[in-house]
Amino acid sequence: MAEQLDQWTFVIAAYAVVIVGTLGMVAWSWIAMKRAEKRREETRRK
């Protein structure tokens, strides 16, 4: 190790970044898909 750092701070930071990034991407993609499919159904009904 180059210097004594609290290793857990880095571990928690890395896991937090991945959890937030992954969940955000999944939620965004799911909501965008549902919105687009709802819009398609609306144009079909009009």
Next chain:
Amino acid sequence: MHGFANPARFLRIAKWLTPLCLLAGLVIFGAVIVYGLFYAPPERLQGETARILFIHVPTVWFGMAGWTTIALASLAELVWRHPLAALAARAAAVPGAVFTTLGLLTGSIWGRPAWGTWWVWDGRLTSFLVLLFLYLGYIALAGALDREGSNSRVAAIFGLVGAVNIPIIHYSVIWWNSLHQPPSISTSGSAMAPEYLWGMLGGALGISLLFGGVVLARMRMLLANVQAEARLRRKAMGAAEGLAS
């Protein structure tokens, strides 16, 4: 293969496969996160920071797999003109870019305690940063072409040309001096302890399911947008013809 290029058949399969992939991916990746944080033993030299590898390595793999998907779908679009190939390429760009960003961030966070620095301009890190810029360029280009209704073959050619960076990333640690260690897993075996190897492979399985689920969700979104636009255009043309006659 050509059978799946039918949008109606694709939608029938994607309707149940999308939530299945996403749910299974979340469960498996969640289990790997719990294992990595609470159950994996600290490594002899790296200590607790070795836990970061359970999430860093799979995100890096799927950052690269994202562009490989773009390249293969682009090839299918150019050669066989599959109606869904262009959508598949565009759908893979966002998850690929997200995993590339996460790979860069987690690598940098791991590098600070392990190497004593957040970043070095060596072959592996620089070529992986170039991959992120390629993704951003591809997303911007494909979006602009779609908005203008231009020929999407330009994006497909960009997707194929950009694939040259993938072997550069892989072999960079062999070709050039690098702080980054050479590959620990190869076709001849693994240099990793089993508790790390299986944790990492579990992470890769979880991320691969999430990647597949997100690609399917984004393909469904793009397909729904195309179909809605086509319907609105047809209705507008019908209304214009009605007014003219």
